[in-house]
Amino acid sequence: IWHYLFALRMPGGVAYPRGFFFVNTGVTLLFIGGGSLFESFRLRDGGEAVAEMAGGHLVHPSSTDRKERRLLNIVEEMALASGIACPRVYVLEREAAINAFAAGYHPNQAVLAVTQGALTRLTRDELQGVVGHEFSHILNGDMRMNIK
Template sequence: MTEPVSFYDRIESNRRKSLLLLAGFILFVVAFGYIVGYAWLGDPVGAIFGLVLALVAGTVSGLATYYAGDRVVLAASRARRITHEDNPQLFNVVEEMSIAAGLPMPKVYIIEDEAPNAFATGRDPEHASIAVTSGLLRKLNRDELQGVIAHEMAHVGNLDIRYAMLVGVLVGTVVLISDFFLRSLWFGGGRTRRGGGNQLQLVMILIAIALAILAPIFARLLQLSISRQREYLADATAVKLTRNPKGLADALEKISRDPKPLKVANRATAHLYIANPLRKREKRRSLALFSTHPPIEDRIRILRAMEAGGVPQSTG
């Protein structure tokens, strides 16, 4: 198999997986909301009305994050915006990759931190920003830096911020519905407590209680699974932009071996980075399901296979 076929196949495979996961997530939220609504109201029409209200509340919260989230992330990361004069090589590489991707030039930021890492943020290509650490600039050569920037431009071009927003809204909706239902039962709400229940509603209540306890965990696992698939997709898209899987693979190897902790990272921003900045806390395979990123060894292995002209199946 030739290299062009391999990375195009990889892109399509990961895109399908992401869409299937997202579709499954939406169906899960709709079914969960309907069951909880029926258990609460004992009325199919009322259950749909309750689900719509929950989705509206989640959407309002998601839109606030969508329009202001990038500024919050950049401020929390202590990122400093730069110009071409501040770092010509970085600026030129970002320009090259934006041209290769056919995207507008994003704003460029530097985070003063010795740990090598990078992330992209922004709600769409017209409002995108790329931030890299000073450690990344010092420890990578130009080909490796190009691979990292191509990966981040892939996130911009693949509209991963929109995926993240939609999935965040869905997770928030699940938590909102679960919390509302469990609290209402505790405080004696719903038609069952007022004597209006029937056998079907009682069954729905038992199912809803189980789902209300387990659904937030399941929703979080789905969110993380989608996040991991988007990383594989960004890697494959980066190879499409650079035609050089070796650059990104070498960069990921250097990042994975670096002992420096990324001080500005936290669980709220970890999913944005090219490599999990909290990975040293999540080394055990048993924690893989709860990781924001696929195993970096798998990503490197796939990139090396692209370099050699074939693509193995990932474990993510």
């Protein structure tokens, strides 16, 4: 009788305590909701938070580094051609791979991050292609969807 008072009989002889599925569903939803709130709080600053979490450093407009200047010139050209505000530019110094991303909630508040590998190993034309690809993400709203 004890067994039937505190457990449900499932097919195959497996017994679960009363409320087992309700409690586990509630705990799972709490973890999902809590994690979502936590990440939303961490990303409240938009693209800058994402770039800094990825290990990027901001490239200042007054930078004298030749490769950073080249990157800034390319980004400024693309911003002018696309008709949006020039995004803040970050470099991921510890990344030797060739990659880049755009992040942010709105096109005029976007950031663009480029890996050190892309900065040092690509020609100007190749880097312009990578930056142009990232601008397409900014203009199409892909970055807003990805950050959410």
